[in-house]
Amino acid sequence: MFEKRLLAATGKAIVKLYLQEFDLSRLTIERTKKEIEGDFTLVVFPLLKISRKSPGQTATELGEALMKELPEICSFRVIKGFLNLILSDDYWLSFLSGNVNSEEFGICPALSKEKVVLEYSSPNTNKPLHLGHVRNNLLGYSLSKILTARGYEVIKVNLVNDRGIHICKSMLAYMRLGNGETPESSGMKGDKLIGKYYVLFDRMYKEEIRVLMEKGLSEEAAAQQSPLMLEAREILRKWEASDAETVTLWKQMNGWAYQGFDVTYKRMGVDFDHIYYESETYLMGKDMVVEGLEKGVLKRRDDGSVWIDLTAEGLDEKLLLRSDGTSVYMTQDLGTAGLRYNDYHPSRMIYVVGNEQNYHFDVLKRVLLKLDKPYAPGIFHLSYGMVELPEGRMKSREGTVVDADDLMEEMFLTAGEMTRELGKASELPEKEAEKLFEMIGLGALKYYILKVDPKKNMLFDPKESIDFNGNTGPFIQYTCARINSLIEKATALNLLSATEQAIHGITLLPAEKETIKMLTMYPQVIGQSADELNPAIVANYVYELAKTYNQFYQESPVLKEENPELRQLRLMLSVLTASVIRKSLALLGIGSPQKM
């Protein structure tokens, strides 16, 4: 990597010029801004104290010294305290010929084969997946790809919340009103069917509360005394007591939910290596609480409940076991963390979970630290922001929830309309065309969501459909498809073999050089997005790359170029660009159509 060698050379040059060592971490080397001539920029302001010269003079003498150290540097320009180094065209050309035929370009070889357990999705089984889950799933899946490219071994896990009062509500409504309805008999997707009964429960419950309040009860008392709620709790109690009838219905209804989820996951293109179920893990963690009591880290109150005191760390006291000895959400998460560690011995455990649970994960990590668990420091909550609608958060009550299946279908249909409007894909057989629309529609959706910094809240307006022009997935896919067609033609003309040979001695046009420079950044982009657990870095990069290439494509002929060396250069440039776009999109879980 050139930056490293440049920094080392700078250190040597400083010693020669100023006869003293300098803390190189105080120096920044960056890519020169587009509007300014140069490839790399060294900011010399921090050196002024030891050079005791003006910024301009310091930059100039450092530039001269660096030219002697590094043969790639062919000239430099100085603007105030900025030393802009210019590399020879041969440097960029040799980068291009060196990587154009390497499938591994950008992929880091496994350094330590560090293992990472990555949890994402984590749905409840009482309702279908919505837009919020979509962001979660896309982030999780993309991160698994990025971390893998970075050289980690990633284990994708899902923790399905299949037990609890919410599913009991759906069960109760179904027992009352179901009449044996099934996904088959109703033609409804399984998760949608469960969701329907959850909504029905909610409606009956609200009505009950209204009636009770009319009789003079407070809202709180009404919610407590509602016979429906009492009955739902009774179902939960029966479930925990392994009542046969209850468990049978529970299994049946969860099964429907899974069938539905599978369809959604498949269309979204996400998958898992291991699925944990809360019904199997919710009892875990109690042993760890006992252990904590023995160690004196936790306290038992007179009523038997167990707490951890985090007031010294600026947090509150937190319940870990109820007074009746049953476990809460936190207890279970303590247990599953331990379980995962035993299953895989990862060095890190990443949880892709919304930022509404920041407090929970903060506490989880602190408790594990206090328990002195070896895996505690490796716990990391990848907290992502909410997806908001123009009128605020999604509310199931107000029917503003954007359903994941509907959204994908809509994207598919829009992609179809769009493509036909442009008069494309008319010669494709129906099946091929549908595959294409799916790839484009989902590409638009995925890019739209992933280009935003995960930790920030983002806005989604269902009325304004997602764009297909400009900074979008289809724009990038289109750039790649155009290159694919170029490559096809080059292959037919037998021109592609020329890309095996190295090239040098060509003067690069600005657009060519800009594109090559973008390509050199790909490995660092993977590194940075993996280190920061941020797919948006890849998304924004691949957009910039496509845009830069399009400028080149617009002004320079490739196949029609008559000078064979120039043609070869442009072909190589196109081949590597297509490959990097395809791989970057794959890191986002987005497909690249051959034609569009």
Added chain:
RNA sequence: GGUCUCGUAGCUCAGUUGGAUAGAGCAACAGCCUUCUAAGCUGUGGGUCGCGCGUUCGAAUCGCGCCGAGAUCACCA
């Protein structure tokens, strides 16, 4: 009220971890298809980086204080 996050163009978002004249896309307007795919390219207009103070050669970026938006603080998950 305590804790945490966010505030950049009319709208949606970037901003390489403190660097140069703060950038894209959408929307608006004006151009470019007898030339490898026009889902493209080129140009114009659009900014008190929420406000104020501080740190220093230099602040959208770091610190403090306000203002505004959101999340969270259950013997729920």
